[in-house]
Amino acid sequence: MSHAQAPKGALAKLLIGASLAFVALFLVLPLALVFVSAFAEGAGAYFEALADEETWSAVKLTLLTAAISVPLNVVFGVCAAWLLSKYDFWGKSALLTVIDLPFSVSPVIAGLVFVLLFGSGGWFYSALSAADVKIIFAVPGVIIATTFVTFPMVAREVLGVMEAQGSDEEEAALTLGASGWQLFTRVTLPKIRWGVAYGVILSNARAMGEFGAVSVVSGHIRGETNTMPLHIEILYGEYNFVGAFAVASLLTLLAVVTLVLKQWVEWRTARAARGFEGAPAEDSLEGQRALLGGAP
Amino acid sequence: MSVRVESITKRFGADAGRVTGVSGVSFEAPSHAITSLVGPSGSGKSTLLRLVAGLEQPDQGRVLVEGEDLTRVPVQARRLGFVFQNYALFRHMSVFDNIAFGLSVRGASRKEQAARVSELLELVQLADYAKRLPDQLSGGQRQRVALARALAPRPRVLLLDEPFGALDTQVRVELREWLHRLHEQTQVTTLLVTHDQEEALELSQHVVLLREGQVEQAGTPTELYESPRSAFVASFLGGAQILKGQVSEGQLQLPGQELSADVDHADGAVEAFVRPHDVRLVRADEPGGAPARVERLIRVGGFVKLTVRLDSGEVLQVQMSRTAQLDLGVEAGDPVRVDLGGIRVIARRGYSI
Numbered sequence: 001m002s003h004a005q006a007p008k009g010a011l012a013k014l015l016i017g018a019s020l021a022f023v024a025l026f027l028v029l030p031l032a033l034v035f036v037s038a039f040a041e042g043a044g045a046y047f048e049a050l051a052d053e054e055t056w057s058a059v060k061l062t063l064l065t066a067a068i069s070v071p072l073n074v075v076f077g078v079c080a081a082w083l084l085s086k087y088d089f090w091g092k093s094a095l096l097t098v099i100d101l102p103f104s105v106s107p108v109i110a111g112l113v114f115v116l117l118f119g120s121g122g123w124f125y126s127a128l129s130a131a132d133v134k135i136i137f138a139v140p141g142v143i144i145a146t147t148f149v150t151f152p153m154v155a156r157e158v159l160g161v162m163e164a165q166g167s168d169e170e171e172a173a174l175t176l177g178a179s180g181w182q183l184f185t186r187v188t189l190p191k192i193r194w195g196v197a198y199g200v201i202l203s204n205a206r207a208m209g210e211f212g213a214v215s216v217v218s219g220h221i222r223g224e225t226n227t228m229p230l231h232i233e234i235l236y237g238e239y240n241f242v243g244a245f246a247v248a249s250l251l252t253l254l255a256v257v258t259l260v261l262k263q264w265v266e267w268r269t270a271r272a273a274r275g276f277e278g279a280p281a282e283d284s285l286e287g288q289r290a291l292l293g294g295a296p
Numbered sequence: 297m298s299v300r301v302e303s304i305t306k307r308f309g310a311d312a313g314r315v316t317g318v319s320g321v322s323f324e325a326p327s328h329a330i331t332s333l334v335g336p337s338g339s340g341k342s343t344l345l346r347l348v349a350g351l352e353q354p355d356q357g358r359v360l361v362e363g364e365d366l367t368r369v370p371v372q373a374r375r376l377g378f379v380f381q382n383y384a385l386f387r388h389m390s391v392f393d394n395i396a397f398g399l400s401v402r403g404a405s406r407k408e409q410a411a412r413v414s415e416l417l418e419l420v421q422l423a424d425y426a427k428r429l430p431d432q433l434s435g436g437q438r439q440r441v442a443l444a445r446a447l448a449p450r451p452r453v454l455l456l457d458e459p460f461g462a463l464d465t466q467v468r469v470e471l472r473e474w475l476h477r478l479h480e481q482t483q484v485t486t487l488l489v490t491h492d493q494e495e496a497l498e499l500s501q502h503v504v505l506l507r508e509g510q511v512e513q514a515g516t517p518t519e520l521y522e523s524p525r526s527a528f529v530a531s532f533l534g535g536a537q538i539l540k541g542q543v544s545e546g547q548l549q550l551p552g553q554e555l556s557a558d559v560d561h562a563d564g565a566v567e568a569f570v571r572p573h574d575v576r577l578v579r580a581d582e583p584g585g586a587p588a589r590v591e592r593l594i595r596v597g598g599f600v601k602l603t604v605r606l607d608s609g610e611v612l613q614v615q616m617s618r619t620a621q622l623d624l625g626v627e628a629g630d631p632v633r634v635d636l637g638g639i640r641v642i643a644r645r646g647y648s649i
Contacts, residue, residue, distance in 0.1 A: 168384035171351055172442075174371040175378035176398035177449060186397075190388040 034252050038245035049246040057223045058231035058247065061142065065214075065227060066207040069147040073203045074196060077154025082188070085162040086170070102151045111145050111216025118144075137219030142227060145213040150206045154199030161195030162188075194269040201265065205258045209251060297362045297452040297485045299325040304347055304357030316340040318347070318509040321357075325453075325502060330479055330486040332496035335506035336532070341489045344506070345457050348487060349378050361452055377446030377484075381458040383438045385430040391417070391441050392426040398449035416444040419478065436467040443475075447482065454486045460495070472499060493533050497521065505529055524642060527567050536569035537612060539639070548641060550610075561641045572615035574638030577604070577624060585633035588612075593621075593628040602626075604634060 039046050049055065080099060084092065102110060116122050118135040128135060135141045173187045211229040218225040220234065228251055235244035301324075307317040318340040325331035333341040346352040348359050350371035358367045366374055386394050395416055396409040404412070417423045420440040430438055439459055446454060459475070460468040476499055479486060490496050496503050497517045504514040513520055513529045524530035527538045541550040543566050548559045550568070559568075578585055591611075592603040600621045602614040612634065616624075626632055 168380055168382060169386055172378065172380060172384040172386070172445075173397065173401075174351070175349055175374075175376065175455075176401060176445065177372045177375070178397070178401045179372065182401050186401075187386060190386075 031252060034245055034248050037241055038249040040245075041242050045242050046246050046249075049240075049243040050250070052243065054223045054226070055231060055243070055247055058226045058228050059250070061139065061226065062208050062228040064139070065143050065146045066204050068143050069150055069207045070200055070204050072147050073150050073154045074200060076151070077156075077158050077199055078192070078196065080155040081158035081162050081192075082184075084159055086167060099152050099155050102149050107149050107210065107212030108216055110148050111213035114141060114145055114148070114213075114217050136217050137221065137225060139225060141217035142214050142225055145217045146207050146210050149210050149213050150203040153203035153206060154196065157199035157202070158192050158195045161192045165191055194265055197265045198262070198269070201258055201261050205255065208254055298327045299331075299348060299453055299485065299487060300358075300360040300363075301344070301348065302358040302360065304344070304354045304359065306343060306347055306352060306354050316343055316509055318344050318506075321506070321509070321511055323504045323511055323514050325485060325487055325504075327362075327485050328483045329501040330488055330499050331502040331504060332500035333487060333489045333504050333506060334493060334496040334532075335491065335512070337491055338508070339506040340509035341491075341506050342457055343509075345378075345455050345487060345489045348453075349376055349455050350374050351378075375449065375452050377449070377451030377454045379439070379442045379446050379454070379456045379459050381461045383430070383435075383442045383462075385438055385442055385445070387430055389429075390426065391422065391428050391430070391433070394430065394441055395445045395448050397445060402449060412448055413444075416448055419447075419481070420444045434467075435463050436471055439463065439471065440474075443478070447484070451484065454484045456486060456488045458489055458491070461491075468495075475499065497533065505532065524569065527569065527642060530569040530642060534571045535613075536571045538642075539568050539570065539610065541566055541568050541641075543641065548639065550608075550636070559639075559641045561643070567642045568639050569642055570612075570636055570639040572601070572613045575604075575612055575614045576635040576637060577602070577614060577616070577626065578633045578635055579624065579626070580631040580633055582633065585635040588632055588634045590626055590628050590630050590632055593626075604632065606634060 038049075080095075084096060115136055118124055118128060118141065120136075122136075133140075135144065169187050169191065170183055173183045178186065208227075209229060210227075211233075214227055215230055215233075218227070218230055220226060220230055222234070226234065228247055232244050232247045232251070235241075235247065301322055303320045303322050305317070305319045305321075307319070316338045321340070321344060323331075333344055335341050343352060347354050350359075350366065350369065354367065358365055360366065361374075361376070386397065389397070392413055395413045399409045399412055413426070414423070417426055420443060422437060422440055422444070425433065425437065425441075430441065433441065439462075443456075443459070460471050463471065472495060479499075488496070488500060500517060502514070503517050503520050505512045505520060507528055513525050520529060521533050524533065524536070530536035531538060539550055541548050542564070543549075543559060543561045544563050546559065546561075548561070548566070548568055576585075580587070586606050586608070588604045588606040590602050591605050594601045595618065598618050600616055600618055602616070602621075604612045604614050606612065614634075624632075
């Protein structure tokens with residue numbers, strides 16, 4: 001990394017001051033306000049708001065959604081990254097573009113698509129209602145929409161790691177007789193684990209915080225299909241500010257934990273990468289010679 | 297375990313970029329010997345090795361080991377050891393686990409693994425390094441671990457892809473000697489890919505010289521060195537210089553020069569080659585040879601490299617020991633006479649009298 005020459009004097013102070021003011025105004029202040037508002041009527045009111053049954057149901061649904069969509073994304077993401085980095089096939093670039101689709105489409109539209117597919121009058125509606133399966137305005141819809149919007153997170157991360165590391169170790173494992181499964185569990189997975197961890201953190205954060213797509217498919221049924229972001233909006237709409245901000249504070253705490261984890265994983269990844277590149281610090285000839293010369 | 301490659305062809309699509317294919321390549325690597333696949337970059341030698349290993353699938357042709365057709369056998373089942381130029385060690389495993397990998401995936405017991413690994417650590421002289429991670433080793437040490445890992449499952453053939461290419465010269469020369477001793481101990485049939493002609497000549501009993509995806513000439517190092525069948529072989533091995541000439545009645549005549557040499561070749565236009573250390577210089581006031589002038593003289597340790605321009609216009613590179621140069625007493629700019637007694641005619645492939 002090259003350090004550009006630091007601006008000097010008044011200009012530097014101006015730039016640093018402006019940046020700090022911006023960060024304070026747009027990032028720190030709103031976050032602080034969340035907690036201030038949550039505790040506006042004291043700790044008692046705060047915990048009372050959290051103890052609310054509907055709030056708990058929203059927290060549980062959010063956790064359930066993340067617990068299902070994140071593992072799905074891990075499995076899909078690792079498979080897709082494997083496919084895209086190890087094989088050349090027709091339509092590869094098309095698949096790469098499609099994977100990014102959830103990033104480029106507005107979440108509301110993503111939600112609408114699922115309503116059109118599974119909702120009343122949708123393509124699969126008659127088949128689903130015949131089987132007595134309800135997706136839209138029910139928990140499965142929330143999970144499907146969340147999985148959709150978090151789709152590219154793990155795949156993108158792992159793909160990057162796999163492409164950076166190449167396939168040499170995999171080829172070596174093959175020549176040593178490893179089966180496909182041994183190759184994956186013993187060589188590839190350890191190589192990409194920090195990429196996977198990073199992807200999990202990102203998709204978990206998005207899964208818990210998703211509003212748009214979930215809002216369209218959930219139907220906002222209290223105690224049933226409300227996730228935390230949806231519940232916050234409802235409470236806020238009802239002028240229950242303490243309740244809204246209490247739930248918001250939980251989500252904010254989650255964000256902070258995510259950031260810390262993310263930092264940690266980045267640090268671990270950087271350390272692993274450093275160890276890789278800067279390794280042969282001492283390609284010491286003397287050491288070599290001593291070893292070689294010591295041969296009988 | 298002899299390896300036979302029969303008219304193998306592999307083409308890569310236009311988007312494959314720098315990977316070179318091979319077309320219609322056949323050669324045989326004898327048992328217990330080191331066979332070098334040598335050629336400039338882009339000659340397809342690494343592709344050929346990967347085809348033998350099964351890391352690439354040929355479009356046509358066959359790969360046989362000890363008579364058994366392996367062409368359709370998957371990599372894992374071929375039991376060939378492969379050593380990559382960039383080591384390709386498992387970065388997250390210790391040296392021990394790296395070497396044991398090929399044994400453990402085949403279900404060897406912990407005890408068997410430990411015994412074999414310590415045997416190999418001894419062989420590659422890294423007994424004290426078993427617990428290290430690859431990142432904690434030097435380049436030469438990593439390459440020896442890679443070699444031990446490839447040897448651990450007792451492969452039928454050892455395939456080495458530019459094994460010393462990423463190392464600096466001194467380590468490379470030492471590892472080369474070490475590999476020579478190792479091969480004498482293990483006697484594993486070995487295919488060695490290298491672009492370094494010296495490595496090929498020094499290490500192998502058999503050389504396959506490739507050019508643009510085809511075999512240019514194959515044989516013992518001496519055969520290729522002494523009797524190259526093309527100007528390419530002559531200049532690739534030993535840096536021979538090519539001169540065009542005419543043979544008549546057993547005499548090689550080089551145009552515009554009074555020098556001639558006795559050769560065993562039929563009459564006609566020929567290409568002749570002479571290596572820098574086979575050109576003899578004599579003082580300008582002595583008889584024999586063609587008149588010339590030393591244009592440039594560079595001292596490289598105990599050697600001197602001279603660029604000599606013949607009066608007829610041809611430029612020759614000459615190499616001699618520093619002592620010989622001092623005895624001769626020539627410096628840059630001095631007139632000399634050139635004796636091309638060491639010149640030979642290239643016997644063309646398919647040449648008939």
